[in-house]
Amino acid sequence: MANSQSTKAPLRLGIAGLGTVGTGVIKIVQSKANLLAARTGRAVVVTAVSARSRAKDRGVDLSGYAWEDDPVALAQRDDVDVFVELMGGADGPAKAATEAALAMGKDVVTANKAMLAMHGNALAAQAEENGAVLRFEAAVAGGIPVVKALTEGLAGNTVTRIIGVMNGTCNYILTRMENEGLSYDEVFAAANALGYLEADPTLDVGGIDAGHKLALLAAIGFGTKVAFSDMVLEGIERITIDDIRQAADMGYKIKLLGVAQMTGRGLEQRMTPCLVPDTSPLGQLDGATNMVVLEGDEVGQIVLRGAGAGMGPTASAVMSDVLDIARDIRVTTFGMPVEMLETAKPAVAATPAPxxxxxxxxxxxxxxxxxxxxxxxxxxxxxxxxxxxxxxxxxxxxxxxxxxxxxxxxxxxxxxxxxxxxxxxxxxxxxxxxxx
Amino acid sequence: MANSQSTKAPLRLGIAGLGTVGTGVIKIVQSKANLLAARTGRAVVVTAVSARSRAKDRGVDLSGYAWEDDPVALAQRDDVDVFVELMGGADGPAKAATEAALAMGKDVVTANKAMLAMHGNALAAQAEENGAVLRFEAAVAGGIPVVKALTEGLAGNTVTRIIGVMNGTCNYILTRMENEGLSYDEVFAAANALGYLEADPTLDVGGIDAGHKLALLAAIGFGTKVAFSDMVLEGIERITIDDIRQAADMGYKIKLLGVAQMTGRGLEQRMTPCLVPDTSPLGQLDGATNMVVLEGDEVGQIVLRGAGAGMGPTASAVMSDVLDIARDIRVTTFGMPVEMLETAKPAVAATPAPxxxxxxxxxxxxxxxxxxxxxxxxxxxxxxxxxxxxxxxxxxxxxxxxxxxxxxxxxxxxxxxxxxxxxxxxxxxxxxxxxx
CATH class of the missing domain: 3.30.70.260 (ACT domain)
Incomplete structure (x- = not known):
């Protein structure tokens, strides 16, 4: 097996988007070539890249790679086996290039939660029709291998509930409010000045970004089509320091919490501020760290915790998908063929709670x-x-x-x-x- | 892709060992047939079983399965594609039957940490020579998908350290001592009466069982041959309630902690009582729950927490491996071919610490x-x-x-x-x- 693997052709990546994550992926491919080849049985190489600015110094040597101004052209190159989409944006070039790659039967690895939350069903179907895989570990909870844990590790379970703190910026804001007694507006301004927020901050503090992630996990967990538009969204903008203190007095912490569960009344998907016991793993989660709790009828409760963003963690997740492909691990995007995913009836109301x-x-x-x-x-x-x-x-x-x-x-x-x-x-x- | 998958032949399991875990696996296969087929694109069925007592009522219907008294005969049956070894024991029938299956090129899924800690290198090599896979998610930390997270999810990382509380019984004993102010001997006797301990309790309280698990993770993480005999082992037998109280006074908890790290002085592998900060995720781990902390140069720190034993969690882990095989996910036992695993020099002394x-x-x-x-x-x-x-x-x-x-x-x-x-x-x- 080892010998047959080692004669395989190199796996050739075309990377579109050379921001933090794209640069991190290139650093891993360049610095760990032998390790990656040992683990997958074949060389993993970058052949071509694309980004907005060719001139920018990103601290990595791009001289050995072909340059394409147009990501669609990159995706269609003959010397690209896997299109790695790290541009972002639900539509526009990211979607066009992803579709172009899939149309040619090329595998796609993406970190783009917005694109998949909006177009995941269609893109996954296109991948299947063309014998390609479309993977997105980096789109959910950064370095935490939660897509793999849910799709493969818990495949023997009927998933009962998925809970998560999946926006590090919101958790950072809430934690700093609590620790320093600052108002929401004060911490928001500080986080913005530090560049922690998206260009449109509502994506973070309004729960949209985290909602995109939860919608993707819900599709895998419950075998349902991605249904982001059915998600109940509420941001953290109205949380006051008084709420945080009084919750603490009663033994609770306030988190922007995602909850997805299949109920008799339909699929419940919420990304809203919630109180959780301060002694629970979620209650103890401070700062920008992410946590996802997966509950299955067999496995009980699995808690996964790690960095939800950053160059290393997100590039690690991208490489997890890339190396799966190098190892011939080919799993459908949402854990079963799109045509078998059910269209879930959204729950008309959330499960009663205190x-x-x-x-x-x-x-x-x-x-x-x-x-x-x-x-x-x-x-x-x-x-x-x-x-x-x-x-x-x-x-x-x-x-x-x-x-x-x-x-x-x-x-x-x-x-x-x-x-x-x-x-x-x-x-x-x-x-x-x-x-x- | 969906259509081509759905025409695949059923994956036929032969299960040796019908204790808690084997029974749990059969329950999943029987009760979730449609779900498993949707996820993997093929039917997963049991064709034959083997156990010590044929007469025993296990609460599952075995009438549709062939019975073999001899697990070697089970492993060699023409109608068995995957040999599922759930007997336990480092040698004897478990090893003989595993070798028999691998010799015929059949895939093997096992929960047997002792067998792999002792014979994992040879068995993995045999699997590779015969084009078979040998997987063991259920051998480490029960339902937590840690073998998959480490082998696949973190494949883009140089692993820097692996830490874990991986014996639920020891953590249960230490937690009860702390919470109820009881002596080690009192809680040990209670745990023994409840059937929580292995027939030879030293396997649990002496750290051997947890050491087996750590040795397997270390092999994956550091790309080294399994080297259980090099592990520094120390049990919890000498921990007193005074130690627990005084550690608590200083802000620490006592845990039976596994630590594996590659150092300039060689590979360090320890399973010993340690103090950890009571505010850390490991310090907050109470009762029989397991936790594994994986550290990589890219991903930072990933924490995985879940049930380390029990019918559902362990059967979930067995099914993870089985369903991987059904999906044609074929990864080498320790993440790279055995011939590429290095023989690590054991560290002559542990890294200095307080x-x-x-x-x-x-x-x-x-x-x-x-x-x-x-x-x-x-x-x-x-x-x-x-x-x-x-x-x-x-x-x-x-x-x-x-x-x-x-x-x-x-x-x-x-x-x-x-x-x-x-x-x-x-x-x-x-x-x-x-x-x-």
Missing amino acids: FYLRLSCIDKPGVLAKVTAALGDAGVSIERMRQYGQHDNPDVAPVLIVTDPASRNSLDVAMAAMESANVLSEPPVAIRIEAV | FYLRLSCIDKPGVLAKVTAALGDAGVSIERMRQYGQHDNPDVAPVLIVTDPASRNSLDVAMAAMESANVLSEPPVAIRIEAV
């Missing part, structure tokens, strides 16, 4: 009675309640409530009733408490 | 001076020291020391000097503090 409620009550007699009546009338019962002493504003009495498990709809009815009764000085905040 | 020292000093003048002189003479400096008040024994003054990073050899010299000076009422305890 909620944390922060209410800024107007400090006058009878207000608490109206608040509790609003909850009771909506069928929401109270697990515990705290009223804080008046601090900076003597006219407002902050009230914190943890409810028993309730539907979000019931809660919304109760909160609307409170607002109609004019007992709150500002809109209520409700954050789901997720059992993890 | 140590926790517990000394039962005789309570008389000048003793502390002699203790500190013994350390100083051996070149071991003290990072912090505590002398406890005399409690149950007025003649003994317990002294706790955390050293600066020191070699184990220097520490042994210092401890020998203390014992020669007759200043200790019982042998000193030294536990390494591992940076994790």
Whole structure:
């Protein structure tokens, strides 16, 4: 076997996009040639590259590679076996070049979660029709080999739930708010100045980027077509330092948490702020690190933790896919052929859960009675309640409530009733408490 | 691709060993036939089984399967494509049947860490010579897909260190000692009564079982031949509740920790009790759960956590290998051909580290001076020291020391000097503090 492998032709990569990740991939290919050949039984080489600027010094030697201004031309070159798409963007050149590669039966490795969240079903089908593979380990949770763990490692399981903190920037913001007592706006500005945020920050703090990742994992886990448009999205922009402190007082941390699960009411996909117990692995996740929790009927709960971004971790994930192809590991994009993926009915409402409620009550007699009546009338019962002493504003009495498990709809009815009764000085905040 | 896959012949399993894991595998094959076929493009079926007792009721229907009393005969059957070895034992029938299967070019999936720790190099070579694969996801850390993560997911990395808590029974014992203030002997007896221990408990509490697992991961990670005999092994039998409490006071937990790393002095492989920070993922690991930390030069640190034993988790891992074979995923046993694995020089001594020292000093003048002189003479400096008040024994003054990073050899010299000076009422305890 070893001998037959070592006579294989080199695997030739064409890399489109020479930012941090593309440069990292080239560094690995150049510096670890012998190791990669030993592991896969064949040489792995770069033959051609493409990027916006040819002149830019990226700290790697590109002189041995052909240059293409047009990524589509790169994807179609005869000396490219695998098209490595690291440009980003859901449409435009990334999609055009990916389609061009697949049309010619070339394998594609991409880190492009937006493209796959929008066009993954069609691209995966195109790959299958042309006998190519389309792999995306680097698109989800950086260096954590979660796509492989879910698609292959847990293939003997009916997946029951996927949970994850998959946007390092959001977790960094929430952790810094907590550790330094800073406001959301202060930390957001600092993170932006450090270049941690996407050009459109809503992609990060609005949960969209993390939602793209969760939609891809959900497709694999539940054998369903990618359905990003069905995802419930809520960002971290309204989280205050008070919420973080009061959650901490009650033994919780606030995370931008992705949850996907198949229920009797349909496929539930949410990327929203949630409270998780501070003693849980997710609760203990600080800073820009990512964590994905995979639950299967056989395996129970598997927790994966690692760097969600950065040159080395993301390039490591790209190389995982490239080296799979070098080893003739050829798995369908979402773990089964696209034609077998079901079109999931989106769950009309999330599974009931306890909620944390922060209410800024107007400090006058009878207000608490109206608040509790609003909850009771909506069928929401109270697990515990705290009223804080008046601090900076003597006219407002902050009230914190943890409810028993309730539907979000019931809660919304109760909160609307409170607002109609004019007992709150500002809109209520409700954050789901997720059992993890 | 989907159509060509669906015309493939069924993959036929012969399962030897019908204990918890074998029964779990059969349950998965029977209950998830459609799901497995969708994922792999072919039917996965059991054709024949073998176990010690044919009469025993295992709660699964075996009537459709051929029965073989002799696992070698099972392995050689014409209607068996994959021999699934779940008998256990480093030698004897497990090895004979595995060799018989490989000799005929049949693929083998095994959960047998002892067999691979002892004979893995030879068996992997035999597999390669015969064009077969020999896979062992279930042998290491139960349901955690760590063999796959290391062999495939991190294939673009030079692995720098592998750390793990990989014996759930030991972690259960240490956690119960801590939580309930019980002695080692008390918890050991309770665990034994619950059937948590191997027939020979030394395999668990002596670190041998976990050492087998670490030796297999080290071979993959560092591209070296399996070298279990070079592993430094130390069990948890000498850990006292005092050690656990005092470690906790200083912000540490005690774990039976496996560490493998390639150093300038050779390959370091240790499975010994260590202190780890109580805020680290390893420090927060309670009960029978397993955790493996993989460190690579590109990916940084990846943490994997999950159930290390039990029917579902272990059967899930067996199925991961089986379904890989069904998908034509064929990777060499240790990630590269055996002939390319290097024979590692074992490190003559472990990397220096801080140590926790517990000394039962005789309570008389000048003793502390002699203790500190013994350390100083051996070149071991003290990072912090505590002398406890005399409690149950007025003649003994317990002294706790955390050293600066020191070699184990220097520490042994210092401890020998203390014992020669007759200043200790019982042998000193030294536990390494591992940076994790």
